[in-house]
Amino acid sequence: MSGALRIERVVTSGVFQLDGGTWDVDNNVWLVGDDDEVVIVDAAHDEKAITQAVGERHVVAVVCTHAHNDHVTVAPQLGKNLHAPVVLHPADRELWDLTHPGEKFWPAAHAERLAVAGTALEFLHTPGHSPGSLCLHLPEAKALFSGDTLFAGGPGATGRSFSDFPTIITSIRDRLLSLPEDTLVHTGHGDGTTVGAEAPYLAEWIARGH
Structure with missing residues (x-):
């Protein structure tokens, strides 16, 4: 028996670097699977x-929600050591190359599905925080893995290179807030939220960005 589908969180610590700045961060690494196989969502800091x-579980894939260094720190090493493909949206190639120049990844596409533990994760392309930001929707568990696109209290940061505020708002409005209200949002940093808790604040976020 493979056991029930479950979601596990591993919190790792390290640094985020971009545009000449360095910040200490704690990252959420998510494991989605059962007793036999698992998908790793983000490969942050601590292999x-x-x-x-x-x-001892089989790793189906190492999926990167985006290519900021703190989310892909150990992705190539994990992929090689666990014999798993590293998955990333190709629009984040330039960011990926800042951390892992020359390393290959498997390109993800919007609405593509990745099978694991008798269910499937759907890739949602949600640009804004970065050009290739992905969220992963797991309908069976009423779960969304939002990376740095959506947090408890608002959208991810858009004040650095490769980011754009109107784009992230469009992504959240069209592809995330349209999900069922009871969808649990598992974020890239900090505590989670639900789609229903964040939806009422869309207009406020838009106003805040102008």
Whole structure:
């Protein structure tokens, strides 16, 4: 028996670097699967901690919600050591190359689905925080893995290179807030939220951005 589908969180710590700045950050790494196989969502900072959480399970893929260095720190190493493809939207190639020049990844497309543990994760292309930001929707578990696109309290940051505020608002409005209100949002940093909790604030976010 493979056991029930479950979602596990591993919190890792390191640095985020972009545009000449460096910030200490804690990242959420998500494992989605059962007793036999698992998908790793984001490969942040600490390969050993992630590998220990995986255990003896088969890793279907290492999916990167975007290519900021703190979300892909150990992605190539994990992919090679666990014999799993590293998945990223190709629009984040330039960001990826800042951290892992020359390393290959498997390009993800919007609405593509990745099978794991008898269900499937759907890729939602949600540009704005970065050109290739992805969210992963798992309808069976009423779950969304939002990376840095949506947090409890608002959209992800858009004040640095490769980001755009109107674009992230469009992504959230059209592809995330249209999901069922009871969808749990598992974020790239910090505590989660629900689609229903964030939806009422869309107009406020838009006003705040002008």
